[in-house]
Amino acid sequence: MTTPGFEHHDHASCISGSLEAVEKQCKDKGLRLTPVRKRVLEILLDEHRAMGAYDILDRLRAEGLGSQPPIAYRALDFLVKHRFVHKIERLNAFIACGHPGERHVPAFLICRSCDSVAEAHTDLTQGRLGDVARDAGFVIERTVVEAEGLCPKCQEEAA
């Protein structure tokens, strides 16, 4: 399990790195990263935060790439299905994956004060829950792990 980041980072290279990784994946697997899909991913990478579908739609609309909900939702469906973007169920929002291509069960730390979201990289929860599921005869296909609380910055401000 790697540590998530509420800290600063080299954002430009983080964006281009993720985008390249996704493009490579799509090429390898024969997936079509169409203009709308690519742009939605770029918007999410650029904002580097969880965004609602309608926030994304507003940006698409401003760029003339489609203005109706299904445009955004379909692009998001594609990106989520292939794990390039994760949905934060707690927020009904979407965030670009921090490790596209790497097999992992994402876990998120969500600040209830500023809504910032950090992605943790783990495979352990799958194993844990897997034991319980096996006993019950349940086959897990996908796991949602989201922890809500206070990020370091908001703790300081609350103090």
Add this chain to the structure above:
Amino acid sequence: MTTPGFEHHDHASCISGSLEAVEKQCKDKGLRLTPVRKRVLEILLDEHRAMGAYDILDRLRAEGLGSQPPIAYRALDFLVKHRFVHKIERLNAFIACGHPGERHVPAFLICRSCDSVAEAHTDLTQGRLGDVARDAGFVIERTVVEAEGLCPKCQEEAA
């Protein structure tokens, strides 16, 4: 971590047991289990499945206990806040807690075919995620763990 139940059980005593536990908790903590709140809990215990807020509202309406969304949502807010009911984020639905009063981090197994939900009883995920969060300086207050897949019954039917 205890095993969840997709199996049959003595439902009448399961309902009365949970309800009594909640009533005792409310008495001990000075919480007000008002008629609407109690009825919403009873409905969820009775149905023993995840229900949408509007499904619950339909039943309240049929019983003359209030017909507008805030009535149901406010009762659910109370029940969720005090952990008598859990929200299944993946389904935008609510389910009565199987272990009211016992301190636990709930985890759910959600069948994508029949939407049945089983609650697993665990404290381990908190510890796991806790390590990651501690490294990041993040304070966890609440955790959502939801695994989606196929329940035993739907696996048979798919075969």
Add this chain to the structure above:
DNA sequence: AGGGGTATTGATACAGTATAACAGTTATAT
């Protein structure tokens, strides 16, 4: 190159989920 099947986009309408705001009522604590 042409043609047929599939995937994707565009557009309209609508369904489902949730909350803001304010007035009226009930319970609780001095």
Add this chain to the structure above:
DNA sequence: ATATAACTGTTATACTGTATCAATACCCCT
């Protein structure tokens, strides 16, 4: 008793997500 806080009732509206069908672009095959 009465002041305070908590809860309920009601209206209106905001937010999130999907069904449907038509039009277009892509891909593979001959």
